[in-house]
Structures are given as C-alpha cells and as structure tokens.
Amino acid sequence: MTSRHLLLVSLLGLVACRDATGKQEEVAVRAAPVAPTTNPTTSIPAAGSAPTPAAGSGSAAKVKDPQKGDKIDNEWVPAEFKTGAARWKDTGVYLDGKPVAFLTWGELPITLKPTWLKDKVSANKRPGSTDLGWRWGQQRFYRFIDYLKALGIDINKVKEMHVYGPRFSxxxxxxxxxxQSPRANDFMFRFGGNVNGKAIPRVPQGFGGGRPPDKISAVMIYMEKKPPTLDSEGFMLDGVPQEGVPYYGEPIRGGVRVYLDNRLAAIIKRQELDPTAAKTAANGELEWSLGAFLAAQGVDTSKVVELWAIRDDKRADKFPASDISAMTFQASSQAKGGVLLTDKLIRANAIALHTRALEPADMPITTADDD
Structure with a gap:
C-alpha cells in the first residue's frame, strides 16, 4: 500500500469518530453492575495469606439440615410418620394397654412353632415344555391361639382380642x-416376606366380628380391662374415640426391644439414655452398662441362663448370663437401628434373655419355600 493510500485511510477514520457537527464524541462511563462497597462479600487474599475455604469444603463449618437439625438419620422421624397409619409402623402387641411383644418374625416366642399349609409357589418353566411354571410348596402360618399361649396368656381368661388393620374400620x-371355638385353629397370621416383613392375618369365614384387614397394625388383648367397641368411625371406649392404644396412649415406635422368656421386658431408646451414666469407649463413642440399664428398668436377670443378640430376624450371637453384668452397649449411628454389644461391637436389633439354655431344635429354621 502506498503512502497516499495510508493517508486516505487515516483521514476516513478521523471523520468516523466525529458526530454530525464535527465534534469529537465523548466516551461515556457505564455504571458498574454491582455498586462498590468497603465490605466486599469476597476478597482476594493478600500475598502469602491462606485462601478462605470455599463453601462445601471439608474445613467449612457444617450446616444443620433444615429438616433433621442435629439428629442423625436413624433418630429423625419425618412428619408423615408422626400421624395417621404410619404411627403404627411397628406392630405392637398390648395386654390391657401394656406392651408385651412386637409381631416380627425374629422376635416371635422361641416356643412358637409354625403351622404349614399347602401353597403354590413359582417354579422354572423349561422352554417348549408343558411345565406349569409353579409347584406345590408350604407356606408357614402361626395360630393366634398358639401365639397367646407362647406369651403366657390364658385364652380362657381373654375377654376380647382386637387385630387392628391400617384403618380402624x-x-x-x-x-x-x-x-375357644374350632374355627380358632384357622385364625392365623403369616409374614409378607415369609420370614420378614409385615404380619398378614388369615381369618376363617364367619370368625369373629369386624372386617379382616390386609395387614396387621397392632394386636390388643383384654383380660381385665373393658374392651373398646368398634363402630363405623373406629374404636370407642365409654363414648371417647380411641385414636391410640387404649389405656396406654401413643403406639410404641422404634427402639431395641429386650425380651425375658418371650415377653417384652424393656426397650432401649437412644434419645432416652442418660449420657451422664455413660463412659467413653476406645472408639470415642459413649457406652453404657447393659446390666445397670436392665436393673434400672426393673428387669430381674438373676435366673437368666443366656442372652441372645437378634440380628436380621435371627438369633445370631449367644452370651452366657455371667457376661451380662460386665457387658456394655453403644447406641451410635453405626448400629443401624440397633445397639453394639461389648468391645467387639456386635450388632443387635433386639435382645432375648432366657432362663433355660436353648437347644438347636428350639431355633426357627428357614426352608427353600421361604426364599
């Protein structure tokens, strides 16, 4: 490009920077999108200083969960579980308003034996064959009258027995x-998962009153107290609606149940344990004396022969009675809804105390049909 051409381009650029009057256009300064402040929310650290931890970093202070607060997962109860049918999540058995057991397979009385009924179960069907895809198997049920006897309840003294469903009606x-009738032999229950899950009733035609539920929420037994009556609205006692457990109140939820010869003797609840009665274990968690706890709950262990830790619906670990006085337990979040026994941290979701030594024949067994 020649010097004449360069001069022409420069003159055109100068003209473009002027307005119609020939004056030079001033450059306007736009306002900052954020107003200046002497207290900025973030700042650049001075040379040599440590940077401020970012939100969410490991060194940042923990923020309370807006719903759970300081409570850990197994302590927090969502609001929807505090009212309505969810209040009956744990299937309690109450005698005259006092809890005596809970209806789960792992916590059934050790003396209770199943009644086996013929049942269709699925089976593999070979391609191109005439296989039916099912076979005859056995379904385990338990008679209610046998269950009451195993709890030490005389059915001849029972005024009424109420088996609650999700709806009182x-x-x-x-x-x-x-x-006392022959039909009572067919009044039974089983569990949804055969050896786990919610209890499901089996009510023979024409037995008792009311409407059979599809699952059991609670069992009420009345020997000395006056039983409530059932109408279209629910249970009534002397004209007062019974929204909870008659003669008791709110149904029991959660905790580690302790049984003495098949009957409920105590419940360990983490939030009710006295931290001043605990000591710090080697792992930094609080631990309590099991013997002291049972004594404080009025549980007489003088005739106990052995203790069983129930885990995953099975009697998993056995301890001699001589271990009870020195045995400790932890109730940390690591217990997964149970407690951790001894310094070996053996998990127990329930505890069974027995005044006689159990034999292998006493232990409930599972079969291929339970799978």
Whole structure:
C-alpha cells in the first residue's frame, strides 16, 4: 500500500469518530453492575495469606439440615410418620394397654412353632415344555391361639382380642367364645416376606366380628380391662374415640426391644439414655452398662441362663448370663437401628434373655419355600 493510500485511510477514520457537527464524541462511563462497597462479600487474599475455604469444603463449618437439625438419620422421624397409619409402623402387641411383644418374625416366642399349609409357589418353566411354571410348596402360618399361649396368656381368661388393620374400620374382634371355638385353629397370621416383613392375618369365614384387614397394625388383648367397641368411625371406649392404644396412649415406635422368656421386658431408646451414666469407649463413642440399664428398668436377670443378640430376624450371637453384668452397649449411628454389644461391637436389633439354655431344635429354621 502506498503512502497516499495510508493517508486516505487515516483521514476516513478521523471523520468516523466525529458526530454530525464535527465534534469529537465523548466516551461515556457505564455504571458498574454491582455498586462498590468497603465490605466486599469476597476478597482476594493478600500475598502469602491462606485462601478462605470455599463453601462445601471439608474445613467449612457444617450446616444443620433444615429438616433433621442435629439428629442423625436413624433418630429423625419425618412428619408423615408422626400421624395417621404410619404411627403404627411397628406392630405392637398390648395386654390391657401394656406392651408385651412386637409381631416380627425374629422376635416371635422361641416356643412358637409354625403351622404349614399347602401353597403354590413359582417354579422354572423349561422352554417348549408343558411345565406349569409353579409347584406345590408350604407356606408357614402361626395360630393366634398358639401365639397367646407362647406369651403366657390364658385364652380362657381373654375377654376380647382386637387385630387392628391400617384403618380402624378394618379390624377383627375375637371374643373368648371365638378363641375357644374350632374355627380358632384357622385364625392365623403369616409374614409378607415369609420370614420378614409385615404380619398378614388369615381369618376363617364367619370368625369373629369386624372386617379382616390386609395387614396387621397392632394386636390388643383384654383380660381385665373393658374392651373398646368398634363402630363405623373406629374404636370407642365409654363414648371417647380411641385414636391410640387404649389405656396406654401413643403406639410404641422404634427402639431395641429386650425380651425375658418371650415377653417384652424393656426397650432401649437412644434419645432416652442418660449420657451422664455413660463412659467413653476406645472408639470415642459413649457406652453404657447393659446390666445397670436392665436393673434400672426393673428387669430381674438373676435366673437368666443366656442372652441372645437378634440380628436380621435371627438369633445370631449367644452370651452366657455371667457376661451380662460386665457387658456394655453403644447406641451410635453405626448400629443401624440397633445397639453394639461389648468391645467387639456386635450388632443387635433386639435382645432375648432366657432362663433355660436353648437347644438347636428350639431355633426357627428357614426352608427353600421361604426364599
């Protein structure tokens, strides 16, 4: 490009920077998108200083969960579980308003034996064959009258037995005459997962009153107390609606149940343990004396022969009675809804105390049909 051409381009650029009047256009300064402040929310660290930890970093202070607060997962109860049918999440068995057991397979009385009924179960069907895809198997059930006997309850003294469903209107009322009748042999229950899950009733035609539920929420037994009556609205006692457990109140939820010869003797609840009665274990967690806890709950262990830790619905670990006085337990979040026994941290979701030594024949067994 020649010098003449360069001069022409420069003159054109100068003209473009002027307005119609020939004056030079001033450059305007736009306002900053954020107003200046002497207290900035973030700042650049001075040379040699440590940077401020970013939000979410490991060194940042923990923020409370807006729902759970300081509580850990197994302590926090969502609001939807505090009202309605969810209040009956744990299937309690109450005698005259006092809890005596919970209806789970792993916590059944050791003396209770199943009644086996013929049942269709699925089976492999070979391609191109005439296989039916099912076979005859056995379904385990438990008779209610056998269950009451295993709990030490005389059915001849029972006024009424109420089997609650998810809705009060779906409940079974069994009188003393019903429990003494031949049909009582077919009044049974099983569990949804055979050896786990929610209890499901089996009510023979024409047995008792009320409407059979599809699953059991609670069992009420009345020997000395006056039984409530059932109408279309629910259970009533002397004209007062019974929204909870009659003669008791709110149904029990959670905790590690302790049984003495098949009957409920105590419940360990983490939030009710006295931290001043604990000491710090080697792993830094609080631990309590099991013997002291049982004594404080009025549990007489003088005749106990052995203790069993129930885990995953099975009697998993056995301890001699001589270990109880020195045995400790932890109730940390690592226990997964249970407690951790001894310094070996053996998990127990329930504890069974027995005044006789159990034999292998006493232990419940599972079969191929339970899978």
């Amino acid at each position: 779906e409940s079974v009322i069994a009188s003393r005459a019903d429990l």
